[in-house]
Amino acid sequence: MSDVRTYIQVSWERSKASLVDTDHPSPTFVDTGDSDSLLLRAARPVLTSLSAELADEPVCLILTDSRGVVLSRGGGDRSLIQALDAVYLAPGFCYGESDVGTNGIGTALEVGAPILVNGADHYTGNLRPFSCAGALITHPVTGSLLGVIDITTKAENTNPLLLSFAKLAARRIQERILEEANELDGALLGRYYAACRHSGGPVIAVGEQTFMMNSLAQQHFDANDQAALLDQTRETIGRLKACTLLADLPSGMTARLAYQPAFAGDVLAGGIIQIKEQRVPRVQDPRGPSLPGLAGSSASWRRVSREVLDIATRAEWVVLQGEAGVGKTALATAAHQAADRHRALAVLDASEPGDLVDQAGVHLDAGSDLLLRRAHLLSPDQLDGLTELFQQVHDRSLARDPWVALTAREEQEGQEGQADSRLGLHLLHFFPRTVSVPPLRHHLEDLPALVRLLLNRSGATDLVLSKAALNQLSRLPWSDNVAHLHQTLTSIVRTRRAGVIDVADLPAECRATSRRSLTRLETLERDAIVDALAVHGGDKVAASESLGMSRATIYRKIREFGIVS
Structure with missing residues (x-):
């Protein structure tokens, strides 16, 4: 040697x-x-x-x-x-x-x-x-x-x-x-200038490494609203098809963003977003409805809560769609309770065994309202059976019709109208309303209140998170939304029931801020680095030696995984 x-x-x-x-x-x-x-x-x-x-x-x-x-x-x-x-x-x-x-x-x-x-x-x-x-x-x-x-x-x-x-x-x-970067930037810049000339309104251009906002957008929106718009536009990065997004801004305004992709040849250069209209939502209570068992006061969460409560009060049948873990079931249940329906709410799950159509019929015949979870998993036979059942309910012309709500999954890269293709037009004929429940990353200002609510539910009423820990949680993508947050807090409560949780006390996955999805091997590697840094008090050299890893590698991995040491 x-x-x-x-x-x-x-x-x-x-x-x-x-x-x-x-x-x-x-x-x-x-x-x-x-x-x-x-x-x-x-x-x-x-x-x-x-x-x-x-x-x-x-x-x-x-x-x-x-x-x-x-x-x-x-x-x-x-x-x-x-x-x-x-x-x-x-x-x-x-x-x-x-x-x-x-x-x-x-x-x-x-x-x-x-x-x-x-x-x-x-x-x-x-x-x-x-x-x-x-x-x-x-x-x-x-x-x-x-x-x-x-x-x-x-x-x-x-x-x-x-x-x-x-x-x-x-x-x-x-x-x-x-x-290529110059070609892509040139193509995006050309589309941006054209949109600014022809739209006469606020315009944003967004790419992998580019963000531009015209003067009209800067004049229309204050700094807080601009930050919210920037966060919303991240959802469009990489999209190959046009789409429309709604952004609930801190000022209380709702902005409608129309996205069009821009290409340089066959390569996506980025996208142009025209803010076609802004409207101030109708608000009776500026704080929004206080729904039992829920937490959150952001503009987007207030709007959705208000809309679902109004729907439940009027007994309109509704589809709640959104990503996994956003709180669709909790929202429907809380709205039903707040609407004072004077009926029991039966909750069925399309993923559970049993004759779901017969069970739904029994509950509706007994005078209960119905919440059907994970409706996107319904089989064709179940869709046909429910269509026939709901038609029978409508034909009865009861003095007090039951309220029926469905929840359906919406993929993170999905667009409006996904429920139509998944549930079938015949079934959706009975549901005049569809409400999209926002993912947690779109209302992160509600995270402190959600943390407090979930900790209290777990019995850890004397456990608090430091401001630094809350700030770190706010940097995470929360791919599984509130359900993911609940799992994270549950893992903390297993070892701590009181005191103050700081960044160093958070689970390993919470001390890294990588926005991309990690493989299982990368997840294990990230957690090992985080644990080694914790054991050695943030000493990167000692951590690299304990892992059998070069200094260059551990520094590179810390950057790649966004690890906070």
Whole structure:
């Protein structure tokens, strides 16, 4: 080991700690996902050109994502390609250090710098017939890590120029990314100027790295309303189809946002949002209705609560739709109680076993109102049965008709009218009203009140969250909404029943603010880093050593996962 370079020795130690098989490692196969990512679009012409330049050379160009998963492979003679296939250095396989040990891809990611790994430097025996040079590809504007370009050849053909060539390829890809960014920004800017000229009203342009608001929008809305609009426009990023959104603003105004995507060729450049109308909602009580068992005073929550209470009071049949965990059932139940219906409310769930149609008929015959949860899971036979049952109820012409409410799932990327396709037009004929219940991320100002309510319900009346802890919770995406918040608080209450909860006392997932969905492996990695930082008092060096991870890696992971240390 004395002749092995220091960084290779450290890499071998990491590989050993990861229990990599020294003879025949087995790289993980991963679904590479988007085949039209920014990295792939920028890299294709570069790799095609470089492959042509190296047509007669026994080298292979390999592109990976930021995890080391191979996205593409080009060039190389038949014998080299066959040899690479034998060690699974092929699209879809992960060549991170923890999978296959020291190599040009995984080790470059670990040390955060370009690296040349010659044959004998590899940790595993089956990779020593190769030499590989890996160079990182970062976004030229944001600096975020996008992937690795790797040049691989047989060990007997190794040459120090491999690393220089890998760096050159990485620079060319980054230049192409910058060119595309300029093209996308130009396309978005052109659409923005056109919308400003023709609309005569407030206009917003939004892209992955761009946000523009015209002077009319700035004049119409104060700073708080502008912040709320900015938060709402995040929901449109990446959407390929036009849609309309409603934004309830802190001032009490409701803004209607019409989104149109903008393209540069076939690539989405961003979107243009025209605020077509603003109206002040009709409000009798500025605080909104006080529904039993609920918490929240934001404009969006007041509007929905007021609307559902009005519907329940008039016994209008209604569909409550929204993402999982937003509180549709709680809202319907509370509105029924506040409306003083003088009837029992029977609650059925389409996901539970039993003859749901017969059960619904029994409850309605007994004079109860009905709440049917998860109606999007109804089978075609159940839809037909309920349609017939509800027709019978309407034909009876009772003096006091029952109130029926359905709850239905709305996917996070969904648009208005989803319930129509899921529940069937025949059934929806009986429901003249549909109310969309907002996700928690659209009324995060209600989070402190929700936390207090949920803690009290769990019996932890003497437990409070510090302001810093509440601020940290407000930064999270809450993919499962209030249900997710309830699970989080339940996990806290299991270990603490009184006192003050600070950021360090929050579960591991709450101390990271990554907006993207993490894989199961990434979740475990994030939690391990958070726990190590907590054990070592935020000392990143000590935490990295305890995890067998390089300093460069732990700093990169902290940035990627948005970990608050």
